[in-house]
Amino acid sequence: MEATAPTAGAGANGSLAPAPARAQVGPPTNPMATALLTDQYQFSMAYAYWKAGKHADRAVFDLYFRKNPFGGEFTVFAGLEECVRFIANFKFTADEISFLKSVMPICEDAFFDYLRGIDCSDVEVYSIPEGSVVFPKVPLMRIEGPVAVVQLLETPFVNLINYASLVTTNAARHRHVAGKSKVLMEFGLRRAQGPDGAISASKYCFMGGFDATSNVLAGHLFGIPLRGTHSHAYVSSYMSLTEIPDRTLRNKDGSRICKDFVSLVQEWLHKIQAVDSLSCVFGDTNQSELAAFASYALAxxxxxxxxxxxxxxxRSGIPNFCAVALALHDLGYKASGIRLDSGDLAYLSIQARKVFQAIEKEFNIPCFGKMIITASNDLNEETIDALNKQGHEVDAFGIGTYLVTCYSQAALGCVFKLVEINSRPRIKLSEDVAKVSIPCKKRCFRLYGKEGYPLVDIMIRESEPSPKAGERILCRHPFLESKRAYVVPQHVEELLQCYWPGSSNKPRAELPSLEKIRSRCMQQLEKLRPDHIRRLNPTPYKVSVSGKLYEFIHYLWLNEAPVGELQ
Amino acid sequence: MEATAPTAGAGANGSLAPAPARAQVGPPTNPMATALLTDQYQFSMAYAYWKAGKHADRAVFDLYFRKNPFGGEFTVFAGLEECVRFIANFKFTADEISFLKSVMPICEDAFFDYLRGIDCSDVEVYSIPEGSVVFPKVPLMRIEGPVAVVQLLETPFVNLINYASLVTTNAARHRHVAGKSKVLMEFGLRRAQGPDGAISASKYCFMGGFDATSNVLAGHLFGIPLRGTHSHAYVSSYMSLTEIPDRTLRNKDGSRICKDFVSLVQEWLHKIQAVDSLSCVFGDTNQSELAAFASYALAxxxxxxxxxxxxxxxRSGIPNFCAVALALHDLGYKASGIRLDSGDLAYLSIQARKVFQAIEKEFNIPCFGKMIITASNDLNEETIDALNKQGHEVDAFGIGTYLVTCYSQAALGCVFKLVEINSRPRIKLSEDVAKVSIPCKKRCFRLYGKEGYPLVDIMIRESEPSPKAGERILCRHPFLESKRAYVVPQHVEELLQCYWPGSSNKPRAELPSLEKIRSRCMQQLEKLRPDHIRRLNPTPYKVSVSGKLYEFIHYLWLNEAPVGELQ
Incomplete structure (x- = not known):
């Protein structure tokens, strides 16, 4: 895709920062993620800032969310790489500038000269690494820079993080309920919300622990393993065995050729229909289906x-499948298995397993009983949980609609709040305490306990000393006075790292491969105390502020909020 | 975007069909909607068809849905233009072919030569016009062509139609509940499922009856009106009035310059604070906010x-706004209004209206009472309905998350079923009757009654004569024997039109502009009997088949279904 992306190339690199660091960053995966992909009000504000000579005021914004999705107590952070790609290529084209002029005729020409000149060379982005487990209120990203520029980034950043984190979390939840031993395949392309809804879904479901996708373009773009066999239409496109013109099949080691594979299949069908222990197999099977299976096996x-x-x-699918699989076995091949796409998946998978095991025994075919059983009908976290409770013999799940659309909660609700401007801390108040923002440019740490589990995240003012392993620190709830605890961490991890140094000389954290981010996600989830992850009544993970930050929040709050008057 | 789209250009045009008709069709809006955007199993099937020499078998598929979304009884069909753009540009690049080779190493080289050669020049697409009101089971599109090629189109077509139709329907439902007189703005970019989830949302919400979007890129791509002012961050980026360097403002007719607009604002603030009838306005207002408003007004x-x-x-927002608006009025300008983004929108809008009306009266400022009140906090169909029931003074709604993610139902569930191959009708059975497909290549009609309302849709076999106005026709439920009715239509509309003639010489229906599709949608909804559209217990619209098709469905059904045996 690189060659076709409108923002590709070196033109967007700022002149102030070290060029090599930038040059590594390709364009956004979606070529539509251009500088115009933002809300109109960001341009209105940019103009107002510019008119007031305020556009270059140095602002610090936090990107965070307020509530874990899906009734859970954890979230997986994703979308960082796309944000970095976005700012690395952030620049308005001449065409975009003319469009903006046409929709904002009231603005002075010099403003468009200003817009023409801006890029992200003076923006700094600090972020928690992608694939990390994260919690409400703690900034996922801290973005600093000229206020007008950083505001323009608000909408695309929130867009790129919101769905990415939501669907990664959803995938991780599906992995958790399915268990480590099951194969999970993302089958959501047709039901996703548009082409790159689907492409993002494939990428981030893999990140969250899925093994494969059906989406070929996602396989091409990200190297995700691909899976897929055939549909019902393939089966019903056949009428009878006479439609198979070439019935020859060379056996696996190439030593000989079976001249009539179809007859071999028919022989096997008769043999298994004669076996008493296969009580479910009797009568005629559907010949369209048998033809489709035989033809598919020949390919x-x-x-x-x-x-x-x-x-x-x-009565039809399983005996037809077994006949073809046994014929293949005669020629040295090993069939993979079946897919069930309707009906009672628990019952059918158990019945199918019994047939496979009976055949293994009856005909002495090793491993026939271990045939892979894939299930794929409107599955989600709840249905997999229900299957687990009933007992089932499914080895692999193909999951689509509910996974990729995040049916049970279709948005994460990330926000992007101003926390400091020109070194002056700012707070956003609200009558709803959960919506009050935590002011100040902050650093964030995860404190680990003796058993290796994370205990609490803490936010401190930038000027405060970092928490240290072995040293006692007071962790306070940001808003509730009585909630506080002393913690002596065994290990301290700083959460926000520099991914875009702007004009500073800070070293830039690497953007790891998708595989590495996926591993990070798996490791982080394993490190978490199990009660934070369980489906039923999970325990909230604690998020805190330092004593100093607590006091500052409340000083600012009282200062800004009007005193009420009851009438 | 055209210049950057990977599939742009003339290369994809088939050689058999008239070139001029094709040349009009640009690339898909999303450059990622390429031929690889499909499920892996479509390629597995293509290979199996090709191996069996069956790939060119002429197949007919219907694309339809089974249930109207959002608990309603209507759906708006959208996404057709993107499908036509997709097939007009359908062609594998050399890079894509190498990728496919790498993931399907088992396949013979000649298969990839075949893939390299295919396009949609031999595919015919019939469709209901985009923006039409549609109902379950009736084909939205009928796609005919070589079975292997049409299968490759299944996934992208379903992807492009599913979300488009869902969000257009959602928008139409929001328009219905808000009423014609309100302004509806789509504010969903930040919460949409990825960049083109957002771009599609903006396009299709406009199609479904919205007036504007906040999404600048969508404005650029589709000419949708843009809206947006400023955020909370803009307000909190100001500390005091001293931050406004240039306080001059020329009055509207250019005749004179006000040297200190800020002082004028302050004077007005004192005046309104002295008015007894404005009982809600007392005490000090927030100076950051006043500075932000004054500065924004200067821009x-x-x-x-x-x-x-x-x-x-x-206590702060309304008096500050009024002071700035009155100062603007002194200079000949007319302020637009306010936006409320939290709290009790019904109560606050009513209180705000009272203040505006009191000011109109007190200071004799005509129209001040009619100031536009915009509301925008987590709105959806239900909250707007609730506001209507409470009474409110909101003139314009900005709607985001619930609208664009289709929170209450995140997928439509379109299917793509084989109905005929090599002129032989096919049926897909299911234990769930609702999932049985309606076989045969069909034509579809909408029959209108005396009062101009559509009465019923009817599907007939292609070989049957069309229903005619004034002639009695039997309309049968496709599956239930007892449900049938004679209809004498006053007017008959054929639903499926040819949008892609393939190698036939049929005339191709035009792809209308977005504005025209939007008008079609509005007109179609107005023509529908109101009880089909109402929110509470809407009446299902009837969908039927001809007597002949009914008999054929049931003949095929009995023929294909195995006879059960109870044990």
């Missing part, structure tokens, strides 16, 4: 996986 | 609209 003898529910799973 | 004197809830709507 993919080494990884034959069949969708068995087009007509009737137990 | 936008002709369309001053202020966000009034950063500190306290009635």
């Amino acid at each position: 993919f003898p080494s990884n034959f996986l069949a969708l068995v529910d087009t007509y009737d799973v137990m | 936008f004197p002709s369309n001053f609209l202020a966000l009034v809830d950063t500190y306290d709507v009635m």
Whole structure:
């Protein structure tokens, strides 16, 4: 995609910062993530700032969220790399400037000269590493720079983080409920919210612990393993076995050719229909289906996986599948398994497993009983949990709609709040305490306990000394006076790292590969105390501020809030 | 975007069909909507079809949905233009072919030569016009062509139609509940599912009846009117009035210059604070806010609209706004209004209106009472309905998260089913009757009654004569024997039109402008009987098949379904 992205190339690199660091950063995955991808009011404000000579005022914004999604007590942070790509390529084209002029005719020409000149060379971005487990109120990112420029970044950053973090978290939750041993495949392309809704879903579901996707473009862009066999339409496109013109199949080691694979399949079908222990298999199977399976096996003898529910799973799909799989076995191939896309998945998977095991025993075919059973009908966290409770024999889940659209909560609700301008801390008040922002340019730390679990996150003012391992520190709830605790951390991790140094000379943290971010996510979830992750009544993880920051918040709050008057 | 789209240009045009018709169709709006944007299993099937020599079998697929979304009884069809753009540019690049080779190493080289050669020059697409009101089971699109090619289109078509139709329908529902006189603005960019989730949302919300968007890129791409003023951060970025360096403002007719606009604002603030009837206005207002408003008005004197809830709507925001608006009025300008983004919107809008009306009366400022009140806090169909029931003074709604993510139902669930192959009708059975597909290549009609309302949609086999105005026709429920009715339509509308003639010489229906599609949508909704649209217990619209098609469905059903056996 690189060659086609409108913002590719070196033109967007700032002149002040070290060029090599920038040059590594490619354009956003979605070529539509350009500088115009923002809210109109960011331009109105930019103009008002510019008119007042305030546009270069140095502002610090925090990007954070207020509540964990899906009724859980954790979130996985994702979308950072796309944000860095966005700012690395942030620059208005001549065409974009003319468009802005046309929609803001009231603005002076010199303002558009200013817009033409801006990039992110004077913006600094600090962030928690992508794939980290994160919690409400703690800044995921801290963005500093000229107020007018940073405001223009608000909307695209929130857009790029919101869905990425939401769907990664959703994937991680599905992984948690399915267990480590199951294969999870993301099948959401057709039900995702538009093309890059789908592409993002594939990327971030992989990050959150999925193993593969059906989305070929996502496989191409991100190297995610691809999975997919055939649909019901493939099965019903066949009418009978006469539609298979070439029935020959060379056996696996190449030593000989079976001249009539179809007859071999038919022989096996008769044999298994004669086995008493396979009580579910009797009568005629559907011939369209048998033809489709045989034909598919001729194309993919080494990884034959069949969708068995087009007509009737137990009376047609399973015996037809077994006949083809046994014929393949005669030629040295090992069939992969089946997919169930309707009906009672717990029951059908158990029945199918019994048939496979009976065949293994009856015909002495090792491993036939271990055939992979894939399930894929409107699955989500709840249905997988229900399957687990009932007992099932599913090895792999294909999950689409509920996963990628985040059906149970379709947005994360990230916010982007001004916390300091020209070194003066700012607070955003609200009658709803949960919506009051935590002012000041801050540093954030995760404090770990003896058992290696994270105990609490703490935010401090930038000027305060960092917490140290082995030293007692007071951690206070940001708003509730009585909630506070002393903590002696065994280990201290600073959360915000510099991903975009702007005109500073700070070293820039690497943007790791998708595989590495995925591993980080898995490791972080494993390190978390299990009660924070469990589905039912999880324990909230604690987020705190230092004593000094607590006092400052409350000083500012009282200072800004009007005194009420009851009438 | 055209210049940057990877599939732009003439290369994708087929050689068989008339070139001029094709050349009109630009690339998909999202450059990522390329031929690789499909499920892996479409390629597995393509290979199996190709191996069996079946890839060119002529197949007919229907794209339809099974249930109207949001608990309603209507859906608006959208996404057609993007599908046509997709197929007009459908072609694999050399890079894409190498990628496919790498992930399907088992496939013969000649298969990739075949893939390299395919395009949609032999595919025919019939569709209901975009922006039409549509109902479950009736094909929105009928796609005919070589089975392997049409299968490759399944996933992108369903992807492009699903969210487009869902969010257009959601927008139309919001318009219905808000009423025609209100201004509706789509503010969803930051909460949408990724960049083009947002861009699609803006486009399709406009189509469904919204008036404007905040999304600047969508404004650029589609010409949708843009709206947006300032945020809470803008307000809190100011500390005091001393931060306004240039206080001069030329009056509207240019005749004179006010040297100190800020003092004028302060004078007005004192005046209104002295008015007894403005009982809600007393004490000091927030000076940061006053400075921000004054500064914003200096930048936008002709369309001053202020966000009034950063500190306290009635004690600070409203009096500060009024002071600035009155100062502007002295100089010949007319302020636009306010935006409320928190709190009790019904109560606050009513209180704000009272203040504006009191000021109109007190200072004899015509129209001050009609100041626009915009509301924008987590709004959706239900909250607008609740506001209507309480009574409110909101003139304009800014709607984001719930609208664009389709929070109450995040996917439409379109399907793409094989209905005929090589002229042989096919049916997809299911134990769930609602999931049985309606076989055969069909034509579809909407029958209108005397009062101009649509009465029923009817599907017939292609070979049957069309229904005619004034002639009695039997309309049957597709599955339930007892449900049938004779209809004498006053007017008959054929629903499926040819949008892509493939190698046929059929005339191609025009792709209308977004404005025209929007008008079609509004007109279609107005033509529908109100009980189909109402929010509470809407009446289902009837969808039927001809007597002949009914008989054929049931003949095929009995033929394909295995006879059960109870044990």
